[in-house]
Amino acid sequence: xxxxxxxxxxxxxxxxxxxxxxxxxxxxxxxxxxxxxxxxxxxxxxxxxxxxxxxxxxxxxxxxxxxxxxxxxxxxxxxxxxxxxxxxxxxxxxxxxxxxxxxxxxxxxxxxxxxxxxxxxxxxxxxxxxxxxxxxxxxxxxxxxxxxxxxxxxxxxxxxxxxxxxxxxxxxxxxxxxxxxxxxxxxxxxxxxxxxxxxxxxxxxxxxxxxxxxxxxxxxxxxxxxxxxxxxxxxxxxxxxxxxxxxxxxxxxxxxxxxxxxxxxxxxxxxxxxxxxxxxxxxxxxxxxxxxxxxxxxxxxxxxxxxxxxxxxxxxxxxxxxxxxxxxxxxxxx
Amino acid sequence: xxxxxxxxxxxxxxxxxxxxxxxxxxxxxxxxxxxxxxxxxxxxxxxxxxxxxxxxxxxxxxxxxxxxxxxxxxxxxxxxxxxxxxxxxxxxxxxxxxxxxxxxxxxxxxxxxxxxxxxxxxxxxxxxxxxxxxxxxxxxxxxxxxxxxxxxxxxxxxxxxxxxxxxxxxxxxxxxxxxxxxxxxxxxxxxxxxxxxxxxxxxxxxxxxxxxxxxxxxxxxxxxxxxxxxxxxxxxxxxxxxxxxxxxxxxxxxxxxxxxxxxxxxxxxxxxxxxxxxxxxxxxxxxxxxxxxxxxxxxxxxxxxxxxxxxxxxxxxxxxxxxxxxxxxxxxxx
Numbered sequence: 001x002x003x004x005x006x007x008x009x010x011x012x013x014x015x016x017x018x019x020x021x022x023x024x025x026x027x028x029x030x031x032x033x034x035x036x037x038x039x040x041x042x043x044x045x046x047x048x049x050x051x052x053x054x055x056x057x058x059x060x061x062x063x064x065x066x067x068x069x070x071x072x073x074x075x076x077x078x079x080x081x082x083x084x085x086x087x088x089x090x091x092x093x094x095x096x097x098x099x100x101x102x103x104x105x106x107x108x109x110x111x112x113x114x115x116x117x118x119x120x121x122x123x124x125x126x127x128x129x130x131x132x133x134x135x136x137x138x139x140x141x142x143x144x145x146x147x148x149x150x151x152x153x154x155x156x157x158x159x160x161x162x163x164x165x166x167x168x169x170x171x172x173x174x175x176x177x178x179x180x181x182x183x184x185x186x187x188x189x190x191x192x193x194x195x196x197x198x199x200x201x202x203x204x205x206x207x208x209x210x211x212x213x214x215x216x217x218x219x220x221x222x223x224x225x226x227x228x229x230x231x232x233x234x235x236x237x238x239x240x241x242x243x244x245x246x247x248x249x250x251x252x253x254x255x256x257x258x259x260x261x262x263x264x265x266x267x268x269x270x271x272x273x274x275x276x277x278x279x280x281x282x283x284x285x286x287x288x289x290x291x292x293x294x295x296x297x298x299x300x301x302x303x304x305x306x307x308x309x310x311x312x313x314x315x316x317x318x319x320x321x322x323x324x325x326x327x328x329x330x331x332x333x334x
Numbered sequence: 335x336x337x338x339x340x341x342x343x344x345x346x347x348x349x350x351x352x353x354x355x356x357x358x359x360x361x362x363x364x365x366x367x368x369x370x371x372x373x374x375x376x377x378x379x380x381x382x383x384x385x386x387x388x389x390x391x392x393x394x395x396x397x398x399x400x401x402x403x404x405x406x407x408x409x410x411x412x413x414x415x416x417x418x419x420x421x422x423x424x425x426x427x428x429x430x431x432x433x434x435x436x437x438x439x440x441x442x443x444x445x446x447x448x449x450x451x452x453x454x455x456x457x458x459x460x461x462x463x464x465x466x467x468x469x470x471x472x473x474x475x476x477x478x479x480x481x482x483x484x485x486x487x488x489x490x491x492x493x494x495x496x497x498x499x500x501x502x503x504x505x506x507x508x509x510x511x512x513x514x515x516x517x518x519x520x521x522x523x524x525x526x527x528x529x530x531x532x533x534x535x536x537x538x539x540x541x542x543x544x545x546x547x548x549x550x551x552x553x554x555x556x557x558x559x560x561x562x563x564x565x566x567x568x569x570x571x572x573x574x575x576x577x578x579x580x581x582x583x584x585x586x587x588x589x590x591x592x593x594x595x596x597x598x599x600x601x602x603x604x605x606x607x608x609x610x611x612x613x614x615x616x617x618x619x620x621x622x623x624x625x626x627x628x629x630x631x632x633x634x635x636x637x638x639x640x641x642x643x644x645x646x647x648x649x650x651x652x653x654x655x656x657x658x659x660x661x662x663x664x665x666x667x668x
Binding site for chain 2: 034035036037038039088089092095096097114115116118119120121122123125126127129130133134137138142143145146149150152153154156157158160163
């Protein structure tokens with residue numbers, strides 16, 4: 001999927017901020033333009049490999065929703081910084097997971113090698129803060145984004161620490177996705193609301209919206225790893241299982257199934273080089289035990305809570321987009 | 335070498351800021367204390383594996399030298415942030431270079447694996463900015479350190495881009511070491527001077543001092559790779575050559591030698607799995623062509639320029655330390 005040709009569903013969601021998103025795209029091109037050729041190549045590779053631009057969109061929608069003021073350059077810098085942190089994290093994740101494909105395209109690490117990809121990720125992380133520090137006099141925004149990045153790294157390490165461990169609790173799973181996804185999306189809406197001149201109450205409501213959206217989004221993402229269409233998601237089914245990541249549908253199933261099924265699941269999960277057949281068997285067991293239904297219900301609960309955070313705001317196209325976004329993340333097929 | 339038992343030469347250099355350095359050590363322990371166990375383990379491993387604490391020392395000496403004010407918490411936060419960025423960069427470099435030892439101890443990546451080491455490096459990078467943003471109202475310091483980190487990543491990528499390339503010019507070599515080392519040390523003294531309430535002129539002079547010190551330091555470091563005592567440096571001789579890094583002594587030799595020697599050097603350098611014998615042969619050729627003398631002269635010139643930047647300051651123990659430091663970096667054996 002090319003960033004310049006967004007899919008229609010998403011395009012409608014982001015219609016009220018289309019011009020803003022296009023301005024952010026220009027800022028991203030500018031900010032990733034290093035005078036070191038190889039840095040430019042790798043940043044460009046990741047930038048042009050698409051992505052939903054969910055984080056900039058959240059910051060922009062929050063800023064426009066609050067709507068007291070719209071200091072465009074500050075809003076665009078914050079939105080671009082969020083996307084750059086996301087890009088850096090994807091690049092490093094692909095190194096950590098030894099992933100060869102993302103969104104149906106080869107990963108930066110598989111094209112350019114791990115070393116240079118790690119370093120270019122560092123470049124993007126630092127550049128995002130530099131962009132904020134040069135375009136915004138609000139130190140609080142630097143705080144939010146640096147804390148978000150701290151949390152994201154901690155979440156990824158926690159996830160790696162509990163990989164291949166079937167005794168992981170739902171609480172630990174939530175802790176992982178809270179740090180690696182929810183805090184970040186909360187940081188985007190919080191920052192947008194701050195840039196837009198929101199009151200403390202508005203900023204808190206939009207931050208909560210982002211946190212619930214993030215939990216819904218990540219649980220839905222983990223569901224797609226079992227149930228998605230690889231042509232749509234751009235990655236093969238069962239990637240999480242292959243990487244030893246135990247997510248909510250499986251955790252729930254292990255909680256409710258009998259000991260025989262548990263032993264069977266454990267044996268399947270621990271198979272070295274787990275095959276598509278084993279993945280299909282695990283998927284079948286989870287389906288029979290209502291693991292997917294449970295996870296979908298948890299995701300939908302968080303999506304509903306996200307929508308509820310918006311009730312205090314006047315009905316505008318921006319609020320409508322944020323509401324639809326919360327519904328879309330649990331219904332999406334990629 | 336243990337951080338708690340610094341070597342005597344260095345200890346004397348840093349004597350005027352001994353108490354400050356000890357306070358920074360406490361801030362470092364605090365700031366790297368994540369509630370994710372594995373993050374704590376790896377940060378701790380890198381923290382306790384020593385290091386010269388050169389960057390905090392530079393920031394502290396600059397702040398004390400300027401001496402108009404010494405806001406201790408701000409100075410300690412800036413100094414700890416500098417060391418954390420350095421730690422993160424070492425962790426990522428060891429992943430990039432697939433290094434197994436640093437300072438005679440196993441690297442974090444060799445103990446904990448590449449994935450978690452990359453992520454913990456990200457944690458430290460982000461935490462350094464978070465520490466600054468929470469302890470300092472001076473956005474300019476965030477700018478300096480984020481720009482320094484951008485430059486460092488670019489320098490490392492540039493270095494990787496020209497690896498194994500014997501046609502590298504002295505200008506490109508200087509560009510690499512300027513970005514990967516000199517800008518950082520300049521950022522430390524600049525920040526220290528700002529925290530200390532220095533005038534624009536004092537800040538500029540101390541920034542220049544740091545830049546020249548950085549160039550001298552890196553050239554001396556590159557010399558140690560050929561001429562150092564592995565027991566002192568903690569890494570085997572010829573590591574740069576093994577990793578395909580072409581540094582000033584070799585660049586200079588290739589500029590002055592005859593075509594036959596050039597062909598010989600090229601053949602030796604391109605040997606797969608270059609052995610100690612080939613390293614010794616290359617070292618001998620460089621020595622006969624004055625490559626080491628030339629590099630030492632360039633380093634000493636930068637050290638002298640660094641000292642010259644200090645002439646406007648009153649003679650204090652802090653100025654004396656900075657002067658001796660410039661002399662020490664070119665004379666050190668590790």
